[in-house]
Amino acid sequence: MEEKDTPRLLDVKQLRENAGLSPEEAAFKLGVAHSTIRNWESGKTEPTLKVSKIAELLKLYGCTFAALETAVKETRRKSQL
Numbered sequence: 001m002e003e004k005d006t007p008r009l010l011d012v013k014q015l016r017e018n019a020g021l022s023p024e025e026a027a028f029k030l031g032v033a034h035s036t037i038r039n040w041e042s043g044k045t046e047p048t049l050k051v052s053k054i055a056e057l058l059k060l061y062g063c064t065f066a067a068l069e070t071a072v073k074e075t076r077r078k079s080q081l
Contacts, residue, residue: 013041043079
């Protein structure tokens with residue numbers, strides 16, 4: 001059982017959902033294919049974007065780079081279960 005003070009680790013899909021975006025909206029706003037978003041969220045691939053696009057992703061998802069990095073690791077961990 002999780003303790004109340006232990007923050008829940010978010011994955012990449014949860015970051016997008018917390019931002020109130022559909023996969024299609026995120027893909028459109030970032031200028032990537034919808035399949036790219038799906039691949040990130042399934043752990044098949046990791047975001048490999050130019051610095052300017054990473055900044056857009058962080059702003060769009062309303063998170064820090066550290067939160068994105070943690071989410072990518074959590075997505076990868078979940079995909080290996």
